[in-house]
Amino acid sequence: MAFRWEQQFAARTAHMSSSAIRELLKVTEQPDFISFAGGLPAPEVFPVAEVAAAAQRILRDAGAQALQYGATEGYRPLRALVAERMTCAGVPASVENVLITTGSQQALDLLGKILVDRGDHVLVDTPTYLAALQAWSVYGAAYVEAPADDQGVRTDALGPLLRARPAFIYCQPNFQNPAGVTLAAERREALVRLAARHGVPIVEDDPYRDLRFEGADLPRLIEHDARLRAAQTHEEQYAGGVSYLSTFSKILAPGLRVGWVVAAPELIGKLVQAKQGADLHTATFNQMLAYELARSGFLERHRETIVREYRARRDAMLAALADSFPEGVTWTHPAGGMFLWVRLPEGLDAEDLLRDAIAQQVAFVPGAPFHPGGGGRNTLRLNFSNSSPETIRVGIARLGEALRTRREAAVSV
Amino acid sequence: MAFRWEQQFAARTAHMSSSAIRELLKVTEQPDFISFAGGLPAPEVFPVAEVAAAAQRILRDAGAQALQYGATEGYRPLRALVAERMTCAGVPASVENVLITTGSQQALDLLGKILVDRGDHVLVDTPTYLAALQAWSVYGAAYVEAPADDQGVRTDALGPLLRARPAFIYCQPNFQNPAGVTLAAERREALVRLAARHGVPIVEDDPYRDLRFEGADLPRLIEHDARLRAAQTHEEQYAGGVSYLSTFSKILAPGLRVGWVVAAPELIGKLVQAKQGADLHTATFNQMLAYELARSGFLERHRETIVREYRARRDAMLAALADSFPEGVTWTHPAGGMFLWVRLPEGLDAEDLLRDAIAQQVAFVPGAPFHPGGGGRNTLRLNFSNSSPETIRVGIARLGEALRTRREAAVSV
Numbered sequence: 001m002a003f004r005w006e007q008q009f010a011a012r013t014a015h016m017s018s019s020a021i022r023e024l025l026k027v028t029e030q031p032d033f034i035s036f037a038g039g040l041p042a043p044e045v046f047p048v049a050e051v052a053a054a055a056q057r058i059l060r061d062a063g064a065q066a067l068q069y070g071a072t073e074g075y076r077p078l079r080a081l082v083a084e085r086m087t088c089a090g091v092p093a094s095v096e097n098v099l100i101t102t103g104s105q106q107a108l109d110l111l112g113k114i115l116v117d118r119g120d121h122v123l124v125d126t127p128t129y130l131a132a133l134q135a136w137s138v139y140g141a142a143y144v145e146a147p148a149d150d151q152g153v154r155t156d157a158l159g160p161l162l163r164a165r166p167a168f169i170y171c172q173p174n175f176q177n178p179a180g181v182t183l184a185a186e187r188r189e190a191l192v193r194l195a196a197r198h199g200v201p202i203v204e205d206d207p208y209r210d211l212r213f214e215g216a217d218l219p220r221l222i223e224h225d226a227r228l229r230a231a232q233t234h235e236e237q238y239a240g241g242v243s244y245l246s247t248f249s250k251i252l253a254p255g256l257r258v259g260w261v262v263a264a265p266e267l268i269g270k271l272v273q274a275k276q277g278a279d280l281h282t283a284t285f286n287q288m289l290a291y292e293l294a295r296s297g298f299l300e301r302h303r304e305t306i307v308r309e310y311r312a313r314r315d316a317m318l319a320a321l322a323d324s325f326p327e328g329v330t331w332t333h334p335a336g337g338m339f340l341w342v343r344l345p346e347g348l349d350a351e352d353l354l355r356d357a358i359a360q361q362v363a364f365v366p367g368a369p370f371h372p373g374g375g376g377r378n379t380l381r382l383n384f385s386n387s388s389p390e391t392i393r394v395g396i397a398r399l400g401e402a403l404r405t406r407r408e409a410a411v412s413v
Numbered sequence: 414m415a416f417r418w419e420q421q422f423a424a425r426t427a428h429m430s431s432s433a434i435r436e437l438l439k440v441t442e443q444p445d446f447i448s449f450a451g452g453l454p455a456p457e458v459f460p461v462a463e464v465a466a467a468a469q470r471i472l473r474d475a476g477a478q479a480l481q482y483g484a485t486e487g488y489r490p491l492r493a494l495v496a497e498r499m500t501c502a503g504v505p506a507s508v509e510n511v512l513i514t515t516g517s518q519q520a521l522d523l524l525g526k527i528l529v530d531r532g533d534h535v536l537v538d539t540p541t542y543l544a545a546l547q548a549w550s551v552y553g554a555a556y557v558e559a560p561a562d563d564q565g566v567r568t569d570a571l572g573p574l575l576r577a578r579p580a581f582i583y584c585q586p587n588f589q590n591p592a593g594v595t596l597a598a599e600r601r602e603a604l605v606r607l608a609a610r611h612g613v614p615i616v617e618d619d620p621y622r623d624l625r626f627e628g629a630d631l632p633r634l635i636e637h638d639a640r641l642r643a644a645q646t647h648e649e650q651y652a653g654g655v656s657y658l659s660t661f662s663k664i665l666a667p668g669l670r671v672g673w674v675v676a677a678p679e680l681i682g683k684l685v686q687a688k689q690g691a692d693l694h695t696a697t698f699n700q701m702l703a704y705e706l707a708r709s710g711f712l713e714r715h716r717e718t719i720v721r722e723y724r725a726r727r728d729a730m731l732a733a734l735a736d737s738f739p740e741g742v743t744w745t746h747p748a749g750g751m752f753l754w755v756r757l758p759e760g761l762d763a764e765d766l767l768r769d770a771i772a773q774q775v776a777f778v779p780g781a782p783f784h785p786g787g788g789g790r791n792t793l794r795l796n797f798s799n800s801s802p803e804t805i806r807v808g809i810a811r812l813g814e815a816l817r818t819r820r821e822a823a824v825s826v
Contacts, residue, residue, distance in 0.1 A: 040482055048476030055468045063461030067666035069453055102515055102670075102692040109691045113551055118531070135690035138526055253480035255697035257515075277548035278522045279515040283696055284668035 028363045034395035037363040039177065039338060040386040042313075045306050046253050047293070054292040058285065066285040072276045073268075074100025074260070075287035081295055082260050090219075091226040091238050096265040099272060102282045104207055104247040104259030105131060110274045111168075111203055111243060112136040114267070120167035125153040127341065127370030127379065129177050129205065132170060141167065143372035150332060152176075152183030155190040162198040169195055173221060175208040175337025178370050178381035182335055185218050192224040192242070201241045207259075210251050210303050212336040213311040220244060222262065239264040248290045250338075251303050256286040310338065316389035317382065317396060324400030326407060331382075338385035341367070343378060344403070348410060350380040356402040362395045441776045447808035450776040452590065452751060453799040455726075458719050459666050460706070467705040471698065479698040485689045486681075487513025487673070488700035494708055495673050503632075504639040504651050509678040512685060515695045517620055517660040517672030518544060523687045524581075524616055524656060525549040527680070533580040538566040540754065540783030540792065542590050542618065545583060554580065556785035563745060565589075565596030568603040575611040582608055586634060588621040588750025591783050591794035595748055598631050605637040605655070614654045620672075623664050623716050625749040626724040633657060635675065652677040661703045663751075664716050669699040723751065729802035730795065730809060737813030739820060744795075751798035754780070756791060757816070761823060763793040769815040775808045 028035040058066050073079065079098040086093040101107040108131070116122070118140030124133075125148035133143065146161055146169075147154045153171065162169075171191065173183040183191070195202050204221045222242040229240045247259035261271065275281070293299055317340065321331055328345040342364075344350060350366035357363060367379030384392060441448040471479050486492065492511040499506040514520040521544070529535070531553030537546075538561035546556065559574055559582075560567045566584065575582075584604065586596040596604070608615050617634045635655040642653045660672035674684065688694070706712050730753065734744055741758040755777075757763060763779035770776060780792030797805060 038482075043477035043481050046477055046480040048472055048480065051480065052469060052472040052476070055472070056465060059461055059465040059468070063465070064456035064459055065668075067459040067461065067464065067668040068456050069451075069662075069667045102696075105690070106692045131690060131693065134686070138687060138690055249482075254482045255478075255480040257692060257694070257696040273547070274551060277518070277544060277551055278691065279519040279670060280544065281670070283515075283670040283699055286696055286699065 025363055025365075027358060030361075033361050033363065034387065034391055034398065035363045036382040036384070036387065036395060036399075037365045038386055039383055041250060041254060041338070042306075042309060042385050045302075045309055047298070047302055050293060050298060050302075051253065051289060054289050055285075058288045058292060062288070066288050068284060070281045070284040070287070072272050072281045074098065074282060075284060075291060078287050078291040078294075079260075081291060082262065086222075086238075086244075086262050090223045091244075091262065092230075092236055093238050093262055094265075097238055097262050097268060099261050099263075099268050099275065100282050100287055101245075101259045101261055101275070102279055103249060103254070103257040104205065104245045104261070105135070106275070106278070106282075107243070107245045107259055107261040107271075108132050108203070108205065109135045110271045110278065111261075112139045112141065113274045113278075114270050115167045115201060115203075116141045117167070121164070123158075123161055123166040123169045123200075124372065125171065126372070127178050127367055127376055127381075128170065128372070129172060130369055132205070133372050145371070145373045148181070150181055152181055152187055153191065155187045155194060158191070158194050162194055162200055165198070166200055168201040168203050170203045170205065171221065172205045172208075173218070174206055175211065175334050175339070177208070177337070178339050178365070178367070179341035180332045180334025180337050180339045181341075182218070188219060188221055189224045192221050192228060195241060196225065196228060199241070201243065203243050203245065205245045207245070207247045207250055208337040209246065211307060211310060211338065213307060213314060215335050237265065238262070239266070243267065248294075248299075251299050251306060252290060252293060256283075256289060258282060258286050258290045307336075310336075310385050312389055313384045313387065313392060314340070316392040317384040320393045320396035324397045326400070326404050329403065338383055340382050340384065342380050342382060344380070345407070346378055348407065349377050351377070353380070353402060353406050356406050357399055360398040360402050362398040362402070364399070438776055438778075440771060443774075446774050446776065447800065447804055447811065448776045449795040449797070449800065449808060449812075450778045451799055452796055454663060454667060454751070455719075455722060455798050458715075458722055460711070460715055463706060463711060463715075464666065464702060467702050468698075471701045471705060475701070479701050481697060483694045483697040483700070485685050485694045487511065487695060488697060488704060490708075491700050491704040492673075494704060495675065499635075499651075499657075499675050503636045504657075504675065505643075505649055506651050506675055507678075510651055510675050510681060512674050512676075512681050512688065513695050513700055514672045514674055514688070515692055516662060516667070516670040517618065517658045517674070518548070519688070519691070519695075520656070520658045520672055520674040520684075521545050521616070521618065522548045523684045523691065524674075525552045525554065526687045526691075527683050528580050528614060528616075529554045530580070534577070536571075536574055536579040536582045536613075537785065538584065539785070540591050540780055540789055540794075541583065541785070542585060543782055545618070546785055558784070558786045561594070563594055565594055565600055566604065568600045568607060571604070571607050575607055575613055578611070579613055581614040581616050583616045583618065584634065585618045585621075586631070587619055588624065588747050588752075590621070590750070591752050591778070591780070592754035593745045593747025593750050593752045594754075595631070601632060601634055602637050605634050605641060608654060609638065609641060612654075614656065616656050616658065618658045620658070620660045620663055621750040622659065624720060624723060624751065626720060626727060628748050650678065651675070652679070656680065661707075661712075664712050664719060665703060665706060669696075669702060671695060671699050671703045720749075723749075723798050725802055726797045726800065726805060727753070729805040730797040733806045733809035734813075737810045739813065739817050742816065751796055753795050753797065755793050755795060757793070758820070759791055761820065762790050764790070766793070766815060766819050769819050770812055773811040773815050775811040775815070777812070
């Protein structure tokens with residue numbers, strides 16, 4: 001029996017075909033393996049005891065509510081908390097500006113459902129987040145790569161790309177996945193002004209903001225947009241073109257799957273309709289857990305623990321790279337987040353290197369899949385949040401070894 | 414600033430525009446209100462203490478795992494448990510046949526993503542589940558209504574409809590939402606044979622199966638399909654055309670959002686790709702909670718408590734309807750589940766009745782939105798699981814009063 005969907009869906013998911021790499025990476029689950037491939041937070045810093053205590057309080061005081069269906073919009077106190085914090089940051093928001101999502105991945109999916117029509121294109125700076133590309137490809141999105149450097153997207157080159165009316169601009173302003181790059185302060189304002197002028201929405205995906213190791217926080221794109229609109233329209237509630245996505249995955253726990261999106265109330269209304277069909281609502285118990293731990297101020301203290309640990313891991317990786325990697329290889333110096341990005345000399349293929357590395361019991365993710373338009377074959381992503389400093393030293397040494405061997409082989413050919 | 418999506422999405426969600434009714438129903442949150450409108454389980458039977466104990470065990474013994482990212486496919490022991498139970502029911506399944514979803518609503522959404530192309534039609538028996546229509550409309554599905562009676566879809570009339578190649582057939586075989594109707598035993602086998610002959614997939618949505626108040630369980634459609642295939646192909650693992658959806662929402666707690674789909678491994682592979690873009694994975698902690706309570710046998714014992722309670726509530730509603738409703742009104746007698754379905758005399762409009770009912774502090778959902786092709790204006794859905802027998806008696810008496818008044822008004826006009 002052959003069903004039509006087999007061909008249909010294959011065409012829609014062509015961008016997803018990194019299955020060869022996925023097969024390669026399966027071995028990383030073996031015990032002695034050192035993997036810089038995943039995108040996992042450090043489980044050592046999960047606040048297990050605090051979650052357990054909050055779980056008991058919630059089930060004791062409001063068990064029936066925690067286990068019952070909830071509103072699609074999300075748990076109202078949590079929405080109010082998000083709105084309040086956005087308001088404090090200069091984006092006047094009420095609960096109507098906030099939708100709680102099943103991780104911020106779901107917000108990417110729902111936005112694709114609403115903003116993308118088959119054949120539309122989305123403007124991304126490459127390399128970019130792989131699972132965003134996956135989410136939108138299903139809706140028929142094509143991608144246009146905006147020029148970018150180590151300060152993020154080059155706003156001086158965006159004008160012609162915006163005149164072509166992309167469905168939206170996708171941007172991770174802080175320590176983006178995969179490259180660890182942060183969008184420069186002056187480019188943030190420029191990007192928002194350009195997008196507003198051309199009537200192009202922005203999807204601001206900001207999961208790593210709280211994981212800053214040094215330097216001052218930079219204003220969000222939505223803050224710039226709110227200021228710009230306030231000057232023009234004197235509206236009291238945010239109704240602009242930026243959708244701001246964040247999550248509890250990095251500062252609390254990803255396994256709870258609680259994220260949120262802040263946007264114009266009209267767009268939130270559409271997202272709610274889409275979410276109703278997608279999963280009715282995000283798990284009530286999990287939203288109440290996140291709320292309990294956020295409102296008490298615990299997460300702000302806990303954030304310091306995470307930042308201290310991840311900073312040490314990043315420093316260990318930067319030091320190990322300087323020690324172990326041969327000349328001609330460069331890498332980013334992220335000021336936060338979980339990833340850094342390595343560029344090999346032209347002609348070296350990261351997928352070939354991965355085969356050698358796996359033989360040395362160490363893994364990473366090759367950079368090509370993060371480039372929707374092709375390219376990036378000589379790049380790769382390293383995760384530093386999920387390995388101890390000692391493991392990082394050992395793993396990077398192994399990788400440096402694999403790299404030297406591969407390079408000599410390339411030169412001798 | 415006008416964005417293109419405003420028009421686009423409005424067209425895609427035309428089916429969803431029951432916002433007038435949603436507005437009407439907002440008042441049901443007031444304290445003295447009796448609502449038969451929602452689709453909520455009884456919170457009194459949620460096993461709060463057992464969930465709390467399981468939460469403590471999981472966080473104590475495997476806290477880091479419970480709070481970490483997990484595989485998109487789902488928590489492996491839970492998948493294995495589902496596979497084992499399907500195998501015992503005669504559907505030879507391994508973990509590759511199983512995907513854990515964020516409630517079974519997500520399985521509906523993911524199946525729409527894969528099976529529906531814009532302009533496709535889906536074959537449904539009406540009235541049918543509203544949020545399924547919502548999920549698939551976004552992907553451009555149209556609906557064809559299959560003739561049905563109080564034994565479910567009329568398989569004797571399906572041939573011509575199947576020759577028109579719908580994307581799939583949607584069927585809730587047990588105590589379906591909204592009408593409470595159960596598909597007759599002999600029609601189950603006939604439906605599966607017809608679908609197989611025409612190469613049309615079936616989406617079997619079975620959230621209420623465990624809520625049977627009387628009579629013996631009937632074989633699932635996927636069981637019939639597995640038998641049929643085994644006779645033809647001698648395959649050891651299920652690879653047929655039925656996708657079987659179920660959930661922990663009715664026998665454990667909906668607020669955890671854990672469901673599953675059993676299907677051919679190839680289709681599961683596509684669903685996994687789609688789910689990766691949709692929400693990465695279902696909350697790990699919640700899957701472990703469901704597994705803990707399912708594997709211990711607790712849920713099977715707990716099911717008896719729920720069934721006893723819901724049976725009493727259904728009986729109370731049937732008795733109250735017989736006492737309070739005027740002649741000419743008929744209703745279904747569901748053998749399980751959470752809903753029954755009322756048919757008013759032709760010419761009476763359930764939405765008008767709802768206005769009167771709300772004035773009497775009682776609510777229900779009018780039947781028209783459950784009919785994608787229009788019709789059903791003289792029908793309505795009553796939920797009995799979320800009100801005590803005493804509340805049901807009072808509420809149905811109020812509704813009977815409203816109905817008599819409305820009817821007299823209609824006659825005098």
